[in-house]
Amino acid sequence: MSDQRKFFVGGNWKMNGDKAGIDAIISFMKGPLSPNTEVAVGCPQCYLMYTREHLPENIGVAAQNCYKVSKGAFTGEISPAMIKDLGCKWVILGHSERRNVFNESDQLISEKVGHALEAGLKVIACIGEKLEEREGNRTEEVVFAQMKALLPNISDWSRVVIAYEPVWAIGTGKTASPEQAQDVHAKLRQWLRDNVNAQVADSTRIIYGGSVTPANCQELAKTGDIDGFLVGGASLKPDFVQIINARD
Numbered sequence: 001m002s003d004q005r006k007f008f009v010g011g012n013w014k015m016n017g018d019k020a021g022i023d024a025i026i027s028f029m030k031g032p033l034s035p036n037t038e039v040a041v042g043c044p045q046c047y048l049m050y051t052r053e054h055l056p057e058n059i060g061v062a063a064q065n066c067y068k069v070s071k072g073a074f075t076g077e078i079s080p081a082m083i084k085d086l087g088c089k090w091v092i093l094g095h096s097e098r099r100n101v102f103n104e105s106d107q108l109i110s111e112k113v114g115h116a117l118e119a120g121l122k123v124i125a126c127i128g129e130k131l132e133e134r135e136g137n138r139t140e141e142v143v144f145a146q147m148k149a150l151l152p153n154i155s156d157w158s159r160v161v162i163a164y165e166p167v168w169a170i171g172t173g174k175t176a177s178p179e180q181a182q183d184v185h186a187k188l189r190q191w192l193r194d195n196v197n198a199q200v201a202d203s204t205r206i207i208y209g210g211s212v213t214p215a216n217c218q219e220l221a222k223t224g225d226i227d228g229f230l231v232g233g234a235s236l237k238p239d240f241v242q243i244i245n246a247r248d
């Protein structure tokens with residue numbers, strides 16, 4: 001645990017919610033929320049403006065994806081410039097569902113991260129191994145390769161949060177144990193030390209995602225290298241407030 005790294009909890013609503021549902025989330029997000037936690041919610045693109053206008057300013061709003069250029073003939077895509085224009089400051093990139101359902105490559109994700117940072121957004125960059133990769137003892141190799149692909153396009157580490165989300169733990173109810181998650185987080189921090197520098201390693205938030213709930217968040221939050229969470233299902237429920245306050 002480092003004083004340099006403010007605890008960060010992101011919600012990822014995925015493709016869920018409607019205006020009434022968002023109103024319900026906004027009302028439980030009144031908290032009280034720990035002042036020691038930075039909070040952002042990732043909402044569907046079509047509700048970014050509504051959510052930004054209705055949530056208090058101290059809660060960040062993130063898009064769940066964006067394209068790698070500012071504008072043009074890319075039907076169906078949105079750009080970081082558009083996200084910023086709506087008053088939102090964050091984007092989630094490289095989520096496992098983007099990688100595995102929509103076949104986004106390491107290269108495309110890296111280019112998206114690069115452009116989002118250039119455009120002035122903050123980025124939650126997601127990485128994580130699949131079950132067969134973990135079972136084949138390839139976790140380290142896979143997450144290091146994902147980090148390596150991101151590296152050339154990261155111009156400003158102070159605006160990047162790394163989300164380690166093992167694919168086998170997402171939406172399955174199978175949370176990584178605090179030991180399993182801490183082990184990967186410590187390796188990722190060492191990777192940053194070896195491949196970027198010590199300052200970036202010490203100051204970059206590495207958050208955990210995958211079936212985080214009020215029941216398991218406190219144990220995970222006590223480990224040395226888990227600097228917060230990216231929360232899917234539980235971020236749609238009042239449970240999210242307990243996760244935001246996990247370290248209090």
Ligand SMILES: O=C(CO)COP(=O)(O)O
Pocket residue numbers: 012095165169170171172173209210211212230231232233234
């Ligand atoms: O994918 C996730 C957050 O981005 C995690 O989802 P769950 O918390 O629903 O497992």
